[in-house]
Amino acid sequence: MATVETSPDLAPIAERADAPATLPTLTAGGLTWRAATADDAPALLELRNTIAAADAEPYRETLEEITDLFDAPWRRFDVDSVLGFDADGALRAYGHVETMPGDTRTLRAFLFGGVHPSRRGEGIGRELFAWQVARARQVLAASGKELPARIGVFAEDDGPASKLRLYERAGFEPRRFYSDLRRDLRDLEAAPLPDVVLDGSLRLVPFSTALDEATRLAHNDAFRDHWGSEPNTREQWQRGRTGFAPQWSHVVVDDAPDVEALLADSRTDDETAAALRAGEPLVVGYAVNLRFEEDFAVRGYTFGYTGVLGTRRAYRGRKAGLAALLASMRSFAADGMEYACLDVDTANPSGADGLYASLGYTKTHGSRLLSIEL
Known part of the structure; x- marks a missing residue:
């Protein structure tokens, strides 16, 4: 279990969150509102993909992905979501507030939502976003976690300017910027990938279920000093895997780690220390990859996507993450993918x-991520 850090210099979260006693009433557009349920997954998928197409977003979702949202036990759609239906029963707007169970350094509430393109300009989005912000404040105030807190919303850089104006008028400021990158794999003879030789007892191996937990621990360690990142619980790590491509994923293990030195290293977290004492495998670098076939037509090319990539902090400089990434790229190419893609925080340390x-x-x-910091 991760230890929750405390911030004694901060005012109580209930005070900082400034949560309203009641949520704003949604009246714009004459829609009928209620909380989302798992039965709404098909309608929610259609609405989200319609919004994505209208806003030229470079991805689409599948029914499996939406269903997976409802299956995660920490999501409380009954109180943290709202759907707006027109007089004919068609879904025309949705809003959802999500918090993560593994947050130990910064308590985060993320806002997801949108309005059908045919119903924009009626004030629905403005009222819906106000509802989401108010609900996020209530959730944070009730958390009991005395941590720095954040209400965040993501936006595409070339998305509708009206969305950015809405967020900024509500007090959200740009905090972080992300770049989606791609690498052409169609002619590796003309543009070859470099070879990497790992030193010592480091060994590159294909991802396997037996190494899944060790990979989670490596990921939590690798991202411990990344802005905005929080540890993944086992439950979180196992969710959201509808696009997971284990056949494309690779890890680097240390076959003979210096257990004494690692246990004495202040960077070694409690869960890793317990795994070392138990003689569990030590993953030190990893590339977990995804296959999003529904996006091939949207982007106009086939690709493999590196979802998470990292190296344990004590092993940085030994090319473990690079080896896992290059193996992944070769796996994409071997399966006929035209590009390797990934997303990077432009201020990655x-x-x-x-x-x-x-x-x-x-x-x-x-x-970009826009946020209100509390």
């Missing part, structure tokens, strides 16, 4: 931008 550029990745589009 590991210098990932430079690494990806050296491998031939170039930017295709960008997105």
Whole structure:
């Protein structure tokens, strides 16, 4: 179990969140509102993909992905979501507030929502977003976690300007910028990938179920010093895997770790220490990859997507993450994928931008996180 950090210098979260006693009433557009249920998944999928197409977003979702949202036990759609239906019973707007059970350094509430393109300009989005912000404040206030807190919303850089204006008028400010990158894999003879030799007892292996938990621990350690990142609980790590491509994923293990030195290292977290004492495998670098076939037509090419990539902090500089990434890229190419794709925080502390550029990745589009910090 991760230890929740405390911030004694902060005012109580209930005070900082400034939660309203009641949520705003939704009246714009004459829609009928209620909480979402799992039975709404098909209608929600259609609405979300319609919005994505209208806003030129570079992805589409599948029914399996939407169903997976409802299956996660920490999501409380009964109180943290709202759907708006027109007089004919068609879904025309949705809003959802999500918090994560593993947050130990910053308590986060993310807002997801949108309005059908045919119903924009009626004030629905403005009222809906106000409802989401108010609900996020209630959730944070009731959390009992005395941590720094954040209400966040994501936006595509080239999305509708009206969305950015809505967010900024509500007090949200841009905090982080992300670049979606791709690397051409169609002619590796003309543009070869470099070879990497791992040192010591490090060994590159295909991802396997037996190494899944060790990979989660490596990920939590690798991202511990990344802005906005929080540990994944086992429950979180196992969810959201509808696009997971284990056949494309790779990890680097240390076959003979210096257990004494790692246990004495202040960077070694409690869960990793317990795994080391138990003699469990130690994953030190990893590339977990995804296959989004529904996006091939949208982007106009086939690709493999690196969802998470990292190296344990004590192993940085030994090319473990690079080895896993290159193996992934070769797996994509072997399966006929035209490109390798990934998303990177432009202020990543590991210098990932430079690494990806050296491998031939170039930017295709960008997105940002806007937030209210509490």
